[in-house]
Amino acid sequence: MTSYDGPSRYGFLECNSPIAAWRLDRQVEECAAAQPRVIVDIGCGWGELLQRVTAKVPGAKAYGIDSDLELLERGRAGAAARGIADRLEFVEYQGADWTEPADLVISIGAVHAFGTAVDALRELYKIVKPGGRLLIGDGVWNRVATETELAAMWPGTKPSDWLLLPEFVNAAIATGFRPLRVESVEQSEWDDFESQFLADKEVWLLANPGHPRAAEVREQADAHRDWWLRGHRGLLGFAYLTLGRPVE
Numbered sequence: 400m401t402s403y404d405g406p407s408r409y410g411f412l413e414c415n416s417p418i419a420a421w422r423l424d425r426q427v428e429e430c431a432a433a434q435p436r437v438i439v440d441i442g443c444g445w446g447e448l449l450q451r452v453t454a455k456v457p458g459a460k461a462y463g464i465d466s467d468l469e470l471l472e473r474g475r476a477g478a479a480a481r482g483i484a485d486r487l488e489f490v491e492y493q494g495a496d497w498t499e500p501a502d503l504v505i506s507i508g509a510v511h512a513f514g515t516a517v518d519a520l521r522e523l524y525k526i527v528k529p530g531g532r533l534l535i536g537d538g539v540w541n542r543v544a545t546e547t548e549l550a551a552m553w554p555g556t557k558p559s560d561w562l563l564l565p566e567f568v569n570a571a572i573a574t575g576f577r578p579l580r581v582e583s584v585e586q587s588e589w590d591d592f593e594s595q596f597l598a599d600k601e602v603w604l605l606a607n608p609g610h611p612r613a614a615e616v617r618e619q620a621d622a623h624r625d626w627w628l629r630g631h632r633g634l635l636g637f638a639y640l641t642l643g644r645p646v647e
């Protein structure tokens with residue numbers, strides 16, 4: 400998980416989004432229970448959820464779409480290890496350009512690939528087959544942030560970067576979906592996610608304190624921890640919406 404040259408990347412994360420093991424298990428069960436024949440995950444990363452759902456639905460054809468080759472390679476290795484590489488293709492592609500309709504569309508933490516959450520819902524609706532489902536996850540404000548709070552978050556954070564949860568759900572309904580499940584993560588899921596995200600750097604720093612890159616890596620880790628603990632913690636939630644597109 401660590402190398403002398405630099406920290407690993409996402410080496411301690413099972414999914415690249417805040418999610419507890421029990422919630423991931425339930426999402427996999429619910430996605431698989433709908434027996435989708437075609438599945439696509441836009442902004443899949445290495446597609447842990449996608450891999451698990453595909454493995455549970457024999458005969459389903461699945462596509463994982465991402466612009467990051469390194470993450471796609473991790474996905475391909477995972478699919479091969481699960482014996483589903485013949486049914487699950489990881490494709491390097493711009494998420495917003497994918498037009499192949501699917502019975503189950505997944506898109507988690509990737510609304511920025513479309514613009515805003517409203518843009519993402521509108522574009523994703525077009526590739527959910529009538530009668531199909533969308534599982535979409537992204538950040539939601541727990542409440543309206545003040546200017547001071549915004550300034551403590553990642554540089555350039557704006558109020559328009561996320562919606563409040565009711566706005567996110569209403570935007571889905573306005574797009575034409577019906578909500579089957581609305582869930583938002585506990586603070587512990589965010590804390591676990593940020594801790595595991597930082598673990599690549601922290602474990603590497605412990606093993607390589609005198610490395611020429613150590614000061615830079617330490618500075619990046621400390622800045623990120625401040626954006627979390629002094630910035631978004633308690634202010635930014637993360638919601639998963641399971642949405643149905645009505646039959647025609």
Ligand SMILES: C[S@@+](CC[C@H](N)C(=O)[O-])C[C@H]1O[C@@H](n2cnc3c(N)ncnc32)[C@H](O)[C@@H]1O
Pocket residue numbers: 414415416441442443444445446447464465466467470492493494495506507508509511512513
């Ligand atoms: C926060 S990660 C979430 C990954 C995955 N959905 C998960 O939950 O583990 C967002 C992903 O979106 C991908 N992404 C960002 N912009 C993209 C784009 N324009 N087209 C395709 N993928 C994109 C990133 O490479 C990254 O893997």
